[in-house]
Amino acid sequence: EAGVVQSPRYKIIEKKQPVAFWCNPISGHNTLYWYLQNLGQGPELLIRYENEEAVDDSQLPKDRFSAERLKGVDSTLKIQPAELGDSAVYLCASAGGAVDDTQYFGPGTRLTVL
Amino acid sequence: GEDVEQSLFLSVREGDSSVINCTYTDSSSTYLYWYKQEPGAGLQLLTYIFSNMDMKQDQRLTVLLNKKDKHLSLRIADTQTGDSAIYFCAESGNTPLVFGKGTRLSVIA
Numbered sequence: 001e002a003g004v005v006q007s008p009r010y011k012i013i014e015k016k017q018p019v020a021f022w023c024n025p026i027s028g029h030n031t032l033y034w035y036l037q038n039l040g041q042g043p044e045l046l047i048r049y050e051n052e053e054a055v056d057d058s059q060l061p062k063d064r065f066s067a068e069r070l071k072g073v074d075s076t077l078k079i080q081p082a083e084l085g086d087s088a089v090y091l092c093a094s095a096g097g098a099v100d101d102t103q104y105f106g107p108g109t110r111l112t113v114l
Numbered sequence: 115g116e117d118v119e120q121s122l123f124l125s126v127r128e129g130d131s132s133v134i135n136c137t138y139t140d141s142s143s144t145y146l147y148w149y150k151q152e153p154g155a156g157l158q159l160l161t162y163i164f165s166n167m168d169m170k171q172d173q174r175l176t177v178l179l180n181k182k183d184k185h186l187s188l189r190i191a192d193t194q195t196g197d198s199a200i201y202f203c204a205e206s207g208n209t210p211l212v213f214g215k216g217t218r219l220s221v222i223a
Binding site for chain 1: 118145147149154158202206211213214215216
């Protein structure tokens, strides 16, 4: 069974440019998460989806970040405009809603803003 | 908010046991997890323990949970060079999954 797929794996952009990341969760997983991981830190939650509904976006900087999961499967995270401080790894995870609600992570997208 | 603390570095010799420790603050934690992250990769789930258990063993991995002290540990027996990575402790309860900053395990051949 395929794991969580993310693309691109790496992205380099200049500040003030827009950027988008894509995530395809494990088949059948209704819950999808986007995390931000700064260097030397653990992941921090940006947004959580249950199917197509964003049920927790309290940590998403809404002035420049947006996310969508229109059909309750794939998801896109967008930053517009990007700032130097947005350089980080953006991780997507999915969970199947089972009793243990274990999250499975994709490989991440490493963003560098110049 | 809830917090998870880990020591940042651990160095062991190949073949020895590694013990990575973690403390957390959320008394309502339901599950506690250990994830492994290799360079340039995402987080790989290693194991998890339900909060009503005090020990779980899975091949070379042993998880110990002291719920009273809110202390979690991961023991890796017969540590190999391939175990070199960053290990994250995480807890889930009433809040979304909260991660520690990770412990970088270095295995010396």
